[in-house]
Amino acid sequence: MAENKPLIEVKDLKEYFRISTGMFTSKPLKAVDGVSFSINKGETLGLVGESGCGKTTVGRTLLHLYKPTGGEIYYDGKLIKSREDIKNFRKKATMVFQDPYSSLNPRMTVSDIIGEPLDVHKLTANKKERMERILELMDYVGLNSEHAARYAHEFSGGQRQRIGIARSLAVNPDFIVCDEPVSALDVSIQAQVINMFDELQEKLGLTYLFIAHDLLVVRHISDRIAVMYLGRMVELAPAAEIYDRPLHPYSKSLLSAVPVPDPKVARANKRIVLTGDIPSPLNAPSGCPFRTRCKYATEKCAETMPEFNEVSKGHFVACHRIGEIND
Amino acid sequence: MALLEVKNLKTSFFTDAGEVKAVNDVSFTLERGKVLGIVGESGSGKSVTAYSIMQILAGAGKIIGGSIKLDGQELVGAGEKVMKNVRGNRISIIFQDPMTSLNPTYTIGKQLMEAILLHTNRNRKEAYDRAVEMLRLVNVNEPERRMNQYPFEFSGGMRQRVMIAMALACEPDILIADEPTTALDVTIQAQILELMGQLQEELGMAIIMITHDLGVVAQICDEVIVMYAGSICEQGTADEIFYNPCHEYTKGLMRSIPTADTAGTKLQPITGTPIDLLNMPKGCPFAPRCDNAMKICIDHRAERMVINENHSASCWMNVKKGVESGEIVLDTEGGDDNG
Numbered sequence: 001m002a003e004n005k006p007l008i009e010v011k012d013l014k015e016y017f018r019i020s021t022g023m024f025t026s027k028p029l030k031a032v033d034g035v036s037f038s039i040n041k042g043e044t045l046g047l048v049g050e051s052g053c054g055k056t057t058v059g060r061t062l063l064h065l066y067k068p069t070g071g072e073i074y075y076d077g078k079l080i081k082s083r084e085d086i087k088n089f090r091k092k093a094t095m096v097f098q099d100p101y102s103s104l105n106p107r108m109t110v111s112d113i114i115g116e117p118l119d120v121h122k123l124t125a126n127k128k129e130r131m132e133r134i135l136e137l138m139d140y141v142g143l144n145s146e147h148a149a150r151y152a153h154e155f156s157g158g159q160r161q162r163i164g165i166a167r168s169l170a171v172n173p174d175f176i177v178c179d180e181p182v183s184a185l186d187v188s189i190q191a192q193v194i195n196m197f198d199e200l201q202e203k204l205g206l207t208y209l210f211i212a213h214d215l216l217v218v219r220h221i222s223d224r225i226a227v228m229y230l231g232r233m234v235e236l237a238p239a240a241e242i243y244d245r246p247l248h249p250y251s252k253s254l255l256s257a258v259p260v261p262d263p264k265v266a267r268a269n270k271r272i273v274l275t276g277d278i279p280s281p282l283n284a285p286s287g288c289p290f291r292t293r294c295k296y297a298t299e300k301c302a303e304t305m306p307e308f309n310e311v312s313k314g315h316f317v318a319c320h321r322i323g324e325i326n327d
Numbered sequence: 328m329a330l331l332e333v334k335n336l337k338t339s340f341f342t343d344a345g346e347v348k349a350v351n352d353v354s355f356t357l358e359r360g361k362v363l364g365i366v367g368e369s370g371s372g373k374s375v376t377a378y379s380i381m382q383i384l385a386g387a388g389k390i391i392g393g394s395i396k397l398d399g400q401e402l403v404g405a406g407e408k409v410m411k412n413v414r415g416n417r418i419s420i421i422f423q424d425p426m427t428s429l430n431p432t433y434t435i436g437k438q439l440m441e442a443i444l445l446h447t448n449r450n451r452k453e454a455y456d457r458a459v460e461m462l463r464l465v466n467v468n469e470p471e472r473r474m475n476q477y478p479f480e481f482s483g484g485m486r487q488r489v490m491i492a493m494a495l496a497c498e499p500d501i502l503i504a505d506e507p508t509t510a511l512d513v514t515i516q517a518q519i520l521e522l523m524g525q526l527q528e529e530l531g532m533a534i535i536m537i538t539h540d541l542g543v544v545a546q547i548c549d550e551v552i553v554m555y556a557g558s559i560c561e562q563g564t565a566d567e568i569f570y571n572p573c574h575e576y577t578k579g580l581m582r583s584i585p586t587a588d589t590a591g592t593k594l595q596p597i598t599g600t601p602i603d604l605l606n607m608p609k610g611c612p613f614a615p616r617c618d619n620a621m622k623i624c625i626d627h628r629a630e631r632m633v634i635n636e637n638h639s640a641s642c643w644m645n646v647k648k649g650v651e652s653g654e655i656v657l658d659t660e661g662g663d664d665n666g
Contacts (some may be wrong), residue, residue: 050512156600186368191583191596220585257517259542263565266545274514277482
């Protein structure tokens with residue numbers, strides 16, 4: 001159902017944070033370092049990686065919650081640059097946050113939480129219209145109208161996440177950045193919320209950037225999947241392809257680490273266990289960022305950063321030894 | 328004799344709002360060298376079961392019935408003196424959050440040695456050597472240097488390794504792992520699970536693995552207990568639970584997980600939200616969320632039913648299935664119109 005026209009286009013996005021290392025010295029932390037991708041209308045792009053790889057920063061910088069250090073973001077073919085652009089963009093692009101406990105103001109009622117974006121962007125003419133819209137949004141996400149006057153603490157985690165989703169839908173967006181929206185939920189509730197994302201996409205024609213570390217969830221919901229490591233994108237491919245035929249050594253080990261809920265498969269599964277932890281982005285390795293944990297690394301990997309090349313249609317990989325290690 | 332035998336365990340929390348039966352009539356046995364998984368959603372009582380075994384319940388919590396036998400020795404009501412000897416020594420526990428389980432103001436070495444000095448007759452020098460040995464066992468590089476570092480200098484995966492080293496320092500018979508990998512990334516989770524499996528083989532201890540992740544269960548558990556609202560709804564070998572689930576809740580859980588085959592289709596979630604333990608229904612606690620609930624489910628709680636020697640479940644659907652296939656013949660005259 002995805003059309004072949006990019007709604008979101010990101011070119012060479014960079015986000016550096018200054019980290020002080022002494023009283024007068026500081027160092028850039030390259031949270032996102034040259035990431036490019038596009039998302040078609042009606043498509044879901046999954047973004048996966050370990051904590052600290054920069055996937056949340058990509059989502060936030062994309063919405064200009066952080067000012068990008070470098071790179072360009074296009075919405076519907078138009079470069080987003082001025083303050084005016086950003087304000088208009090935020091009427092079309094919203095976010096659902098990971099933690100349903102801390103992302104809702106405990107002193108506001110549900111109707112005020114969902115109504116706040118309407119007030120900020122002055123989208124409703126009067127109180128009656130505002131309330132009608134709020135109830136419509138609550139209906140979208142399966143909340144009862146009697147919940148409108150309650151406070152966030154009266155709800156369970158799954159219901160809170162529904163409130164957060166209703167809020168993100170308030171401005172009638174085309175594009176939603178979903179930052180780990182189901183990670184904090186129990187399995188049975190998680191499935192309900194995933195289905196809701198699916199249904200809303202069909203009904204409202206939404207486009208998603210779906211950030212998550214649960215690879216089973218991402219595979220279920222995404223059309224294409226991008227894998228990030230230490231601020232860079234290492235692989236991008238259609239969802240089925242990246243699971244059946246991952247090409248980058250990091251994607252391979254990441255996917256093999258996913259515990260499969262099937263004892264026989266689990267027993268037969270040969271896991272590629274990575275040694276060590278992800279390096280600090282303050283001291284990122286030279287060349288390929290993954291080389292310190294990669295068993296195929298050569299001198300060339302330490303010298304130059306591999307380019308993000310299209311190896312087959314729609315399948316991009318950044319690895320020097322791609323031809324040699326996959327046969 | 329089973330290493331650990333839990334029988335009709337009941338643990339309640341006495342709150343202002345009333346009695347919360349967090350663990351309600353739980354029985355299971357754990358054999359030496361086996362890995363038992365306890366699965367359930369938040370609030371199902373899986374952690375409280377573990378805390379009851381260790382008797383480390385918070386203020387309002389109390390064991391109100393049942394028995395816990397370790398190697399035949401009764402632990403319920405045995406007193407603090409006995410429990411102090413059991414905790415850390417015979418049964419160890421590792422917690423979910425490796426960030427908060429370590430004291431930030433002491434070095435890793437001091438915290439590791441504390442456990443060893445407390446539970447064994449080793450002197451400081453021997454305890455130090457043992458601590459270094461344990462760090463090496465859990466694959467911490469340069470253990471001597473790491474001994475002098477503080478928890479903030481360790482990554483999440485490294486801290487969980489330290490917790491495991493601490494738990495295993497006194498060679499316990501049972502290791503209880505309460506969601507040990509939930510806070511970690513998948514690649515680090517794979518490392519920790521691999522390490523636990525390997526240590527379990529080397530040291531021959533039994534593990535109780537508490538988790539909500541069925542993937543983790545499939546990975547390392549021999550036997551599985553599925554809990555819902557404080558009770559066991561199904562128990563059996565891992566293969567039985569995964570390939571022949573006999574409780575509607577377990578079936579629902581299995582359907583809720585996205586897999587390769589579900590991509591592009593709708594998941595079949597369990598409807599509704601977990602039950603309020605303060606307002607427990609009369610019948611099966613899962614009945615309000617169960618798509619196949621029958622009249623009998625609402626009025627009567629199903630007893631434990633034996634499916635086969637490796638498997639039991641508390642669900643009336645098994646009776647319905649049995650009656651339909653003719654395996655069960657109802658002896659009540661006029662029949663049971665509920666089934």
